[in-house]
């Protein structure tokens with residue numbers, strides 16, 4: 598089953614073309630990493646999937662429906678811009694988010710899964726950066742989503758927290774979810790994802806399996822990535838000149 602379908606999607610902002618003809622299909626159970634330099638269009642793509650912004654042209658379908666609307670209760674998200682109620686306790690935040698979803702999981706189970714049980718009675722403001730990220734994951738998981746959209750979810754995490762994080766995320770895939778996540782970490786992309794999509798200047802410049810990438814050494818991997826991005830920006834420059 599196709600969980601996400603993007604067809605020739607363009608998104609223009611005043612003075613910026615954030616996405617420029619993106620085609621992407623994601624099937625149920627896939628873990629797809631989205632890589633790309635700053636400003637490539639990753640966050641814009643995720644905002645389209647969540648229905649937070651509309652495409653300038655092209656179509657986006659999530660679980661066969663237009664994003665936003667009623668399908669929103671079948672999608673869990675972690676966004677970089679997420680604001681949190683700082684004076685509320687961790688347990689209360691997760692419980693309140695769960696109330697918005699028809700199939701919500703038990704709050705304490707979700708706190709246990711995200712290693713937040715010991716922090717449950719603390720206020721959000723007292724959490725460390727990594728704990729905050731885990732709370733965002735708990736908020737994304739509590740609705741038992743079929744699609745998880747995670748924008749740089751492990752950016753603030755240490756090695757052990759990352760491992761716990763991905764163990765939990767994988768468990769949700771085992772339960773039938775699909776994951777689309779952005780990262781700047783090539784090693785994370787190639788170890789966690791089944792598939793790696795590279796975005797540069799609003800276009801998909803590579804869509805490959807993680808296995809294909811892991812045949813390269815780490816330095817080779819960085820070279821491959823930088824070469825793809827450089828090729829894409831020289832193509833754009835040539836296009837601008839004509």
Ligand SMILES: Nc1ncnc2c1ncn2[C@@H]1O[C@H](COP(=O)(O)OP(=O)(O)OP(=O)(O)O)[C@@H](O)[C@H]1O
Nearest residue numbers: 610611613615633634635636637638639640641642
């Ligand atoms: N609300 C907005 N108004 C104007 N321009 C925007 C807006 N949102 C994004 N852009 C522009 O669209 C392009 C893509 O931005 P986007 O945030 O999607 O990139 P990104 O790949 O997520 O980058 P990063 O890795 O830095 O998070 C950039 O040129 C950005 O400046």
